[in-house]
Amino acid sequence: MPIALLALAIGAFGIGTTEFVMMGVLPQAATDFGVDIPTAGHLISGYALGVVVGAPLLTAAAVRLPRKTMLLAMMALFTVGNTLFALAPNQEFGVVFRFVAGLPHGAFFGAGAVVASGLVDKSNRAKAVSMMFLGLTLANVVGVPLGTLLGQQVGWRATFAVVAVIGLVAMAAIARLVPHQGRPADPSLRGELGAFKRPQVWLALAIVTFGLGGVFACLSYIAPMLTDVAGYSPSQVTLLLSLAGVGMTIGNLLGGRLADKALMPSLYVALLSLAAVLGIFTVTAQGKVSAAITIFFVGVAGFMIGPMLQARIMEKAGGTPSLVSAAVQSAFNIANSIGAYLGGLVIAGGLGLVAPNWIGALLAVFGLSLAAVSGGLDRKAAKRPVLVEA
Structure with missing residues (x-):
């Protein structure tokens, strides 16, 4: 590199x-x-x-x-x-x-x-x-x-x-x-804004918002989950967050390699894995060892998605990728807000501190459904006959 x-x-x-x-x-x-x-x-x-x-x-x-x-x-x-x-x-x-x-x-x-x-x-x-x-x-x-x-x-x-x-x-x-x-190559704002006319660009941003929203529904409330449910002391939470960070690092590197080999199939697997891990975390959060193992895999599954979607959106933006590539970060922070808000709602509703994991799993499944729609549009476009001028 x-x-x-x-x-x-x-x-x-x-x-x-x-x-x-x-x-x-x-x-x-x-x-x-x-x-x-x-x-x-x-x-x-x-x-x-x-x-x-x-x-x-x-x-x-x-x-x-x-x-x-x-x-x-x-x-x-x-x-x-x-x-x-x-x-x-x-x-x-x-x-x-x-x-x-x-x-x-x-x-x-x-x-x-x-x-x-x-x-x-x-x-x-x-x-x-x-x-x-x-x-x-x-x-x-x-x-x-x-x-x-x-x-x-x-x-x-x-x-x-x-x-x-x-x-x-x-x-x-x-x-x-x-x-x-x-x-x-095309230093015009009109050209950059033109990329937003493409449905696939909006689908990719929506997958970021809802798919990664699942990660933040969990991580926003990870400290009380680890202390009040798993039984860790507050001083141990920092180490566990570092463990999640190691998982994020591995997931990021793995996601980049898989995206270069088979982008959309890898994205499906990553979103499905995230939904599964978050669902499992509702059970494993009850024990110290199982919670630590699961939080590592939340980091892996969640951050596999990032480089895949960054590559996807630049691919769909064509020759004007700068503005839509930056928009991914806006979508990322909106995902943070949505995940934290919905996770807080279920806790306030009395469903318990592990309930945000269920919200996260549902958001990941919704992101997966959007990815399936995006993949379907790819297949439809591939079948469309190409007109060649005589």
């Missing part, structure tokens, strides 16, 4: 760390800002809103830029946002700066996925994209636990200062290792 993928992975590592470490240092930030935990939770939703807004808008605004320039600009904005957040004087400014830090998230991954796939031949494109996303999954294994520990021992501001430094390292690596990309 090209060394340039390392630069993209470093950027992804920084983004993954800043997105998820906020959950680990939320109590420290709440105390520092003098607010309660629910109010401090706006620091998480502020970032997510930045991702949803920034992915399409920044990609559209920079559609004429060379993609290497786009990557450098997004990492610069990422670094500025995290630096400002580390210096935030109060909760209100903190939410604004978290929003700023989230703006480049989707645009970076959108441009990065296009760059990664362009560095290799067609048979290795999904694998190359998965190598970039390896940084995101490793953030859950290394970045988030260490960032949480740093925040607990030194202060949450130190955590985000380190994240800003990672942003600077990523910028240096991109400048040094990523080759000049030139301007996109």
Whole structure:
């Protein structure tokens, strides 16, 4: 694999760390800002809103830029946002700066996925994209636990200062290792928006939203499941989340390789496996060992889907993949919101702490049905006669 993928992975590592470490240092930030935990939770939703807004808008605004320039600009904005957040004087400014830090998230991954796939031949494109996303999954294994520990021992501001430094390292690596990309072949916003006229693009985004929504229905409430149901102590949850992160890393790499061999069959298997594992987790959550094993496989099954859908949507976007590739990150964060919301509803309804796993399984099955529709459209198109001009 090209060394340039390392630069993209470093950027992804920084983004993954800043997105998820906020959950680990939320109590420290709440105390520092003098607010309660629910109010401090706006620091998480502020970032997510930045991702949803920034992915399409920044990609559209920079559609004429060379993609290497786009990557450098997004990492610069990422670094500025995290630096400002580390210096935030109060909760209100903190939410604004978290929003700023989230703006480049989707645009970076959108441009990065296009760059990664362009560095290799067609048979290795999904694998190359998965190598970039390896940084995101490793953030859950290394970045988030260490960032949480740093925040607990030194202060949450130190955590985000380190994240800003990672942003600077990523910028240096991109400048040094990523080759000049030139301007996109069709540097027009109209051309990029034209990809959204294709039903297959919307189906792929819907599969992201609902299929991965199943993962977040489970993971959003994994801490109380592990403590109140499986019987782990709060201090052990961090290690178990790292175990889930290892599963995510393996699933991401496996998903990229399978997608290059047989994309749609692999996607069917991944969604079916996710539904099955989440269903099984409703039972295995009752025991410590079985819960730990299952949470690992939730990570594997859930994150196999990511590189498959990234490859799928770039394939269906044709020659204008940047905007729809960035839109995947918006769909990812919408999946996060939907999964967390529905999981919270069933808990509030008195169905128990493991009930979000059933919701997750149902969402994965719905994602599988959408994938089946998408595959059916492929088969229908393949049977359509091709008209050849005389």
